[in-house]
Amino acid sequence: MRILAVTNLWPEPGSFRGVFVAEQVAGLRRLGHEVDVEVVAQARGTKDYLLAAPRVARRARSGQYDLVHVHYGLTALSARLVGALPTVLSLYGSDVNTPWQARVTKLFDGRPAARVYPSRRLVDAAGDPAGIVVPNGVDFDLFQPPSEQERAAARAALGFGPDDKVLLFGAAPDNPVKQYDLYEDVLEALVAQGVAARELVLPGPGQTRADVVPKFAAADVLLVTSRQGTESGPLVVKEAAAMGLPVVSVDVGDAAEVLAGVTPSAVVPFPARRDDLVADLVWAAAEVLAAGARSDGRSKLGEYSQDAVIARLAAVYESVVG
Numbered sequence: 001m002r003i004l005a006v007t008n009l010w011p012e013p014g015s016f017r018g019v020f021v022a023e024q025v026a027g028l029r030r031l032g033h034e035v036d037v038e039v040v041a042q043a044r045g046t047k048d049y050l051l052a053a054p055r056v057a058r059r060a061r062s063g064q065y066d067l068v069h070v071h072y073g074l075t076a077l078s079a080r081l082v083g084a085l086p087t088v089l090s091l092y093g094s095d096v097n098t099p100w101q102a103r104v105t106k107l108f109d110g111r112p113a114a115r116v117y118p119s120r121r122l123v124d125a126a127g128d129p130a131g132i133v134v135p136n137g138v139d140f141d142l143f144q145p146p147s148e149q150e151r152a153a154a155r156a157a158l159g160f161g162p163d164d165k166v167l168l169f170g171a172a173p174d175n176p177v178k179q180y181d182l183y184e185d186v187l188e189a190l191v192a193q194g195v196a197a198r199e200l201v202l203p204g205p206g207q208t209r210a211d212v213v214p215k216f217a218a219a220d221v222l223l224v225t226s227r228q229g230t231e232s233g234p235l236v237v238k239e240a241a242a243m244g245l246p247v248v249s250v251d252v253g254d255a256a257e258v259l260a261g262v263t264p265s266a267v268v269p270f271p272a273r274r275d276d277l278v279a280d281l282v283w284a285a286a287e288v289l290a291a292g293a294r295s296d297g298r299s300k301l302g303e304y305s306q307d308a309v310i311a312r313l314a315a316v317y318e319s320v321v322g
Contacts, residue, residue, distance in 0.1 A: 001033050001034070001066040001067065001317055001318075001321060002033075002034045002036075002063065002064060002065045002066050003028065003033055003034065003035045003036070003065060003066065003067055003068075003069055003317070004035075004036050004037075004038060004059060004060055004063055004065045004067075004068045004069070004085075005021070005025055005035055005036065005037045005038070005068075005069045005071065006038045006040060006056055006068060006069070006070045006071065006075055006078060006079045007021050007037065007038075007039060007040065007070075007071035007072065007075060008039070008040045008041040008042060008049075008071070008072050008074065008075045009021045009071050009072055009092070010022060010037065010039045010042065012039070012042060012043060016203055016207075016209075017042075018071075019209065019235075020136040020137075020233070020235050021071050023137070023139060023306060024136075024137070024309075024310065024313065025037060027137070027306050027307070027309075027310035028310060028313070028314065030310075031310060031311075031314060033314070033317075036059070036063060036065075038052075038055070038056055038059055040052045040056070040075050040078045041074075041075075041078075048078070049074055049075070049077045049078055050077060050078075052077075052078035053077070053078050053079070053080055053081045054081065055078075056078050056079050056081070056082065057081035057082055057083070060079075060082040060083070060085055061083070065085060066085075066086070066317075066321050067085060067086040067087065067088060067113075067317060067320055067321055068082050068085050068086070068087045068088070069087075069088045069089075069090065069317075070087060070088070070089045070090070070109075070112070071090045071092070072090070072091070072092055072095055073089070073091050073092075073095025073096070073101055073102070073104065073105030073109065074095060074101060074104060074105065076089060076104075076105055076108045076109040076110060077104065077108045079110065080108050080110055082110075086113045086320045086321060087110055087112040087113060088112055088113060088114045088115075088116060088316060088317065088320060089109055089112040089114070089115050089116070090115075090116045090117075090118075090134075091105070091115060091116070091117055091122065091126065091232075092118060092122075092232040093122065093229075093230055093231050093232035093253065094230055096117075096122055096125050096126045097125060097229040097230065098229075102126075113320040114130075114132055114316055114319070114320050115128055115130065115131050115132065116131075116132050116133075116134050116313070116316060117131050117132070117133055117134075117232070118133070118134065118135050118136050118232040118233060118253070118254065119133065119135065119232060119233075119253055119254035119257060120133050120254075120257070121253065121254060121257075122232055122253075125229075132316055134309060134312050134313050134316065135233075135238075135254060135303070135304055135309060136232075136233050136235045136238070136304075136309070137238075137304055137305060137306035137307075137308065137309030137310065138235070138238045138239055138242045138301065138304050138305060138306060139306050140242060140298075140305050140306065142209070142210065142213065143213065143216065143239045143242040143243050144242075144243065145242075145243050145244040145294065145298055146216075146217035146243065146244075150214075150217055151217050151218065153214075154214035154215070154217040154218040155217075155218040157214065157218075158200065158214070158215070158218050160198060160200075160218060163196055164196050164198045165190070165195055165196050165197050165198065165220050165221075165289050166197075166198050166199075166200050166218055166219045166220045166221075167183075167186075167187055167190075167197055167198070167199065167200065167219065167220070167221055167222075167223045167285065168200045168201075168202060168215060168216070168219035168221065168222045168223065168240070168245070169183050169199065169200065169201045169202065169223060169225075170202045170222055170224060170234065170236035170237075170240070171202065171203065171226075171234075171236070172201075172203050173201060176227075177226055177227050177230045177231075178225065178226050178227075179225040179226060179227055180225070182225040182274075182277070182278065182281075183223055183225045185278050186223060186225070186278055186281045186282050186285060187199055187223075189278060189279075189282045190282055190285060190286065190289075193282070193286065195286060195289065200215060200218065200219055202215055202216075202236065212239075213243070216239065216240055216243045216245050217243065217245075219240075219245055220246070220289055221245070221246045221247065221248055221285055221288050221289060222236065222237070222240040222245055222246070222247045222248070222249075223248050223249075223281070223285060224236070224237060224247065224248070224249035224250060224252070224255065225250060225281070226250060226252045226253075227252075228250070228251075228252065228270045229252075230252065231252040231253035231255075232253050232254070233253045233254060233255075234252070234253055234255070237249055237253075237254075237255050237258050237259065238258055238301060238304050240297070241258060241259065241262055241265070241295060241297025241298065241300070241301055242297060242298050242301055242304075243297075243298070244294035244295050244296070244297060244298055245294065245295065245297075246264045246265050246288045246291070246293075246294070246295045247259055247262070247265045247266075247295070247297075248265065248266045248268065248281060248284045248285045248288055249265075249266075249267050249268070250267075250268050250269075250270060250277070250281070251267050251268065251269050251270060255267055258301070258304065259297070260300075261300055262295050262296060262297045262300050263295060263296060264287070264288045264291040264293060264295055265288065265295050265297065266284040266287070266288060268280045268281055268284050
């Protein structure tokens with residue numbers, strides 16, 4: 001098939017934003033599909049959501065495409081003029097959970113032939129009985145459990161000693177959705193309890209996709225502190241589990257589904273008070289660190305392999321075009 005992907009989520013230079021969309025596109029191309037990508041907003045600014053519609057329409061008309069795959073609800077604004085081409089719309093979190101974004105999405109989504117969600121929780125939040133779950137996939141070839149020698153080398157290269165307890169923060173600290181301040185509070189509380197907790201941030205300037213692997217290898221736990229109702233994944237939870245890195249996460253996106261039965265790891269519900277959330281995360285992180293073991297996550301993640309996920313998405317395309 002010939003597919004036009006229209007997205008506001010794309011890893012432009014120096015960014016990992018939307019890397020899961022890029023990996024999805026690469027997987028489709030490996031299956032023999034021709035996929036072109038039109039990036040909306042991002043470097044052009046938010047006004048491009050409104051201004052991009054003629055550009056997207058011209059490209060859709062000239063490319064002899066079988067379908068258009070729109071990624072993210074607000075991007076539907078830019079794809080509203082593609083005409084009779086079948087459209088698949090992927091929704092990712094804020095476009096469902098943030099009321100004004102949900103309203104804009106419903107107003108301009110063009111009644112797509114299929115709506116795709118990365119988790120059952122998001123389907124339920126959208127109240128969409130016809131919603132199709134296709135989770136974001138993990139590259140099992142890239143994210144492999146490290147050997148003890150690889151772990152030791154990664155820790156030494158990043159400046160960590162054998163007794164350090166390294167807590168990985170899986171996002172850019174300046175992204176308010178990820179709540180780096182909550183991560184800092186948990187780290188500080190662990191140190192106050194006598195834990196030799198050390199900080200490690202996953203993104204970095206000029207970093208390639210492969211450069212993140214040693215950070216997963218060096219860490220003792222991934223700590224996810226995202227704001228309630230903002231995540232569809234997060235993908236970093238799957239990547240950590242695939243590498244055997246224990247995860248302590250707030251109950252966002254599909255974290256609870258992914259980590260079900262994975263040990264050691266923990267998912268912490270959101271209490272009413274922030275202080276209670278800090279205390280619960282500190283307790284869970286201390287328990288996981290005390291276990292001192294890698295997780296069995298990889299053995300539980302077969303359905304999230306990139307190949308399995310791409311096959312499911314291709315099946316959605318075939319049903320739409322057929």
